[in-house]
Amino acid sequence: MPAVSPSSTDGPACTETSPLPDFVVALEAKLAVYLEPEQIARVRHAYRVADAAHTGQTRKSGEPYITHPVAVAGILADLRMDVEALCAAILHDALEDTALPREVIEADFGSDVAELVDGVTKLDRLKFRDRQEAAAESFRKMLLAMARDLRVILIKLSDRLHNMRTLDSMAVEARRRIARETLEIYAPIAQRLGMNRIKAELQDLGFRALYPYRHAVISRRIRTQPVMRREAMAKIEAQLAQKLANEGLTFRLVGRVKAPWSIYTKMRQDHKSFAQVMDVFGFRVVVQTVAQCYHALGAAHALYKPVDGRFRDFIAIPKANGYQSLHTVLFGPYGAPIEVQLRTEEMDLIAERGIAAHWGYKEGGQSPNSAQSRAHAWITGLLDSQQVAASSLEFIDNVKVDLFPDEVYLFSPRGDIFALPRHATVLDFAYSVHTDVGNHAVAARVDKKLVPLRTPLQSGQTVEIITAPSAAPQPGWLEFVASSKARTAIRAQLKHLEHEDAVELGHRMLDRALDALDHPFDRLPPARLEKYLAEQRYRRFEDLLADIALGNRIPSQVALALTEEGSAPVAEAVPREKILISGTERAVITFAACCHPIPGDEIMGYHTAGKGVVVHRMECPNIPEFRKSPERWVAIDWDRDVQGDYRVGLRIEVINRPGVLAQVAAAIAERNSNIESVEYQNRDVQASVMDFGIEVKNRVHLADVIRRVRRLGVVNGVQRI
Template identity: 75%
Template sequence: MSSFSPPQLAAAGPCPDPCPEAVRALEARLADYLTQEQIVQVRRAYEIGARAHEGQIRRSGEAYITHPVAVAGILAELRLDAETLCAAILHDALEDTALPRSEIERSFSPTVAELVDGVTKLDKLQFRDRQEAAAESFRKMMLAMARDLRVILIKLADRLHNMRTLDAMAPESRRRIARETLEIYAPIAQRLGMNRIKAELQDLGFRALYPFRHATIARRIASQPVMRREAMATIEAQLAQRLTQEGLKHTLVSRVKSPWSIYTKMRQEHKSLEQVLDVFGFRIVVSTVSQCYQALGAVHSVYKPLDGRFRDFIAIPKANGYQSLHTVLFGPYGAPVEVQIRTEDMDLVAERGIAAHWVYKIGGAGGSAATARAQDWIRSLMDSQQAAGSSLEFLENVKVDLFPDEVYLFTPKGDILALPRNATALDFAYAVHTDVGNHAVAARVDRKLVPLRTKLASGQSVEIITAPSAAPGPQWLEYVVSSKARTAIRHYLKRLEHEDAVDLGHRMLDRALESLESSLDRVPAQRLEALLAELRYPRLEELLADIALGNRMPVQVARLLVLGKDEAAAAPAAPVPAASERIFITGSERGVLSFAACCHPIPGDEIMGYLSAGKGVVVHRNDCPNVAEYRKSPERCVPMAWDREVQGDYRVALRIEVDNKPGVLAQVAAAVAESNSNIDAVEYRERDVTVSVMEFAIEVRNRKHLADVIRRIRRLGVVHGVQRV
């Protein structure tokens, strides 16, 4: 699936071999690990692809087939199997050519066809905009990836080659593709442990998005002073000498930070370029796990370790399967020395991630832990996509989940859970189980009782306290960071909102039916089923919810149910239900009711509802200036009243005239607080030498509570007048 626009067609003619050198280089690389029969299969894929793409050119002017061959070359470096390479060469054929899927199945296998289809965009469907199309294509790719992880490997190689040739694109397209690469594809590569591809995607994305910043940092890296190069050589020599004395057979290499990693560290840690560059980095690769710990002791004997900077990712691997020992030493020149220690197998997994699975598979050693973790991650994503309301919401959830760092936490039984950085106790609760999260009330972190919004740190032991009566609220979304928690909370709130909508819609339809001297119980079942089928509702609940949301008028639905379609069209307009048939509200229906900002109704006010399409019922005070206009559409007006038992706090606006002198605002705020009311906002409306006018937005329970607040404010000597806006 190319990120580039569909290739342009050139004049038809004979089909010469467009890139013989690239194909020969690819075959030479494949000879290292594939059989001759498999290489012939890859060659056949090239011939079919070249014929399908004949006459198509890229923006750079090259034959289009050069791109799929280059993608296969990237995957060959990772030593991927023949099926993946065939699919890589044909990955744009279904999307951009007339080649049918059946021919791919016949020439190769259903698996190759499935892989090609998994990487194919949804360009043939109609979407509202590019953003929705990209999100839906991404969702399709993730679903295909759940069936076969090789789909994402082809996509990452495709994106990598497109990034390498991005200069041919228009500036606006370059920036869009680069941003998408940095936000989605580089983090996915990191999440799958493919650090080599991740690093190149980040570097190319950074260069395309911020060319001047990239050039500045790259120049500084290239022009390191001689003193620094000598310091690197000295440290490397001393570490190598000590490891040799310990009898450890090892590989020791210095690590140079990439421009992107330097840039992100500068931004995250608010450091200067000099501070970030002034860090030496080395990687030590040994044969066994026990030698890793022996090497750790050796480097600690050369230079003293910095307190609190040691991380053991061998005992507790990262979520993407990465394993290594990390330590930071106090170097001889006062600069920190970062050292990573790992085995050869760990190094292979660190560089190639899940792609290392196919290296092991070809060598006959079976699957890898990285692959198992990747599949667990994909499964969790699939759970979240089922609960997500749209492909755009799913894409946002995935972005949230692609955190570069994790915290590692212990359950009371000693199991380890990995969560994104800044995760809270509530994130932990949802990571244990959705039901645990939905009923969580508090947590014990290292045996100390803490609230659910508490942020967690690696190594802590967490126990969640639940209660059957507890349930998620909208505010929970403000202090969770993991996509699983966010999706579960949203799903619960949507279900609650749907239940509220069904209940309110039922009451509104009943009221409309009563005005026609009928009820839902008296409507023949056949007529109800026919109406649902005609309006395309799978269940009655969906129709009732749409009535509450203002998408269907209850009076019109009632006429159709009582009179039928033909009679309803011929009959005179339905009577509007009388005010005596009011709907009573408790304030708990906030999923489908909203309270108008123009008049701020509160319990005790005379109220009415107005049906607004998509927004549901908007509640106004009867004395609101806008009500006269709304009454011109009586079929949309809903007679309403407050129930005896009302829940929650309600916003109200107060206009207060006060002396214009210091300390007045504090006095008024104290009076509001003493009345057990919260202040949402304060604005100065007018001001002169002696008098100021302030407008307070406060929360009250009902009219009596509001009267208490106003009475307390009026008692203040600095206040000239208070009125409700």
């Protein structure tokens, strides 16, 4: 391969025959175990190109910068990644930090390597409001690249791992920021992709950088375990090994010691002491076949009694990241539980390396159950999130929601298995089946029992979703869903419904404004409408109608412009018919907090930019001010069928005695009204005045509540505010 010319790099060209430094020789020794000589030569050429590009650059530690990308390639070599991923790892900072153009990388190494390098490159050249948004946008871009090629995330995780290993040279504030990002995003991603070895090291390094004192204390306690515990663990291991050998099994038995981060999070989440967390013995049994896993499980249960309800079969039902193993907890001989994991050698490899194990990128397609296929499915789901997310920060929040360490495993009535995040509800399950099923869900049967949508689910349950064509997502749904797919779908559908409502209301408002000019909409020349839309830069008529409903355009002024009667005064365009509202119009109809209108009240609408139509009572003290802008006045009234609960204020004067608040609250609740707020206005020895914010359906409901409250012997008076 030709050497890179000096003009394409920041420094002098490197010849293909110059001696290699020790760290590159060490990398090639790793590669020689599983790569062909010509492939190693490609990696060596990538080093030459990157070394020339990074000439003169150093890391914070003072080392030549090229040591970092070579170290990243070394981490990938431990995972036995292919030659393209290795070349991209060595070149991964070249686009961002040097003058080396993408065209040179593509010409020398091919489009796949260039795509990988571009996918890992951060967006530092773009301008963002702050560092947080820049990091979020960079992460968003990386996930998009992951959807095209999963090797992007493997390079990024290896890059992050080496940065964490060399974090001590950074300033304290930078260390803490990078460590927090590692613990919140990159370690969970590694776990989600089944890469437990990298996940564990990222967590340990992140914990040490973020909380150095806590890490040091817990690590010291682990190293200085009491002699009694070490002897107990050795005795249990010997008994377990003897039992497995007596069963004729070929096995590998490993005692597991909890990591500092795992101990710290368990202490914090479960409010346990160090001694309580450490009072668990852990072992891993690795055998040859799946049948031997169940054989070894029986042997372990014969040696020590199992704890009821603590057995998990991740071989029959793998985790979403492809992890497979049998988990059981046994009653130990010293009163402490014994956690045992049983798996095959292949399962152990996948548990350590995740999607990098048996990398099959060149095999041309994966089975539906492979780790790569599951990872692609997860990333595809994240892409749905980013398409409707309002910002990069909202998108990264969606990703965090989806990075749960634990899942619940559920069944459809046909026996299909669904993995959902911990704390998932029936509604999460509905959206995991299909977005349309979630959008029209009304209830469900869980193990054949009828339950509401907000019901939390547990592993092993069978869930059947009940739908209705007329059902639609509600804003309150966002409060009890746990998966990013459900959250994203609900937000997208709500935006769609809000736009539909805005278009419908805008059409009604424009129709009435045109009728007031004796120029109905159906008599409007299409050419005139098209000309107006072009002048105002609207792509579609629906966009104009939505703008009218949201208060960004005055309907009377639009009507005058469309009829070319611009000389007529705006005040003359007074609609003859009122617009009827049902209360279900989303985002375009709001109810004023100054007077709290409810169905049955005489009302008017005031057109407010960005808010749409704000509904006020005709008795509202602000009405005289609104009359100064007649063009914004909207003639509205209640429709016959009005749905929902509406807030209203009550001022109640009561005798000041113990228990009076409870009596009033009980009376309001007795009439099926929810109390939203209570506030004391005046309080003296004899009497108190309290303001209640309650929800009612209409004026009849409000009158019923007031009558019930007035009948209380402790109430002196009630009035609406």
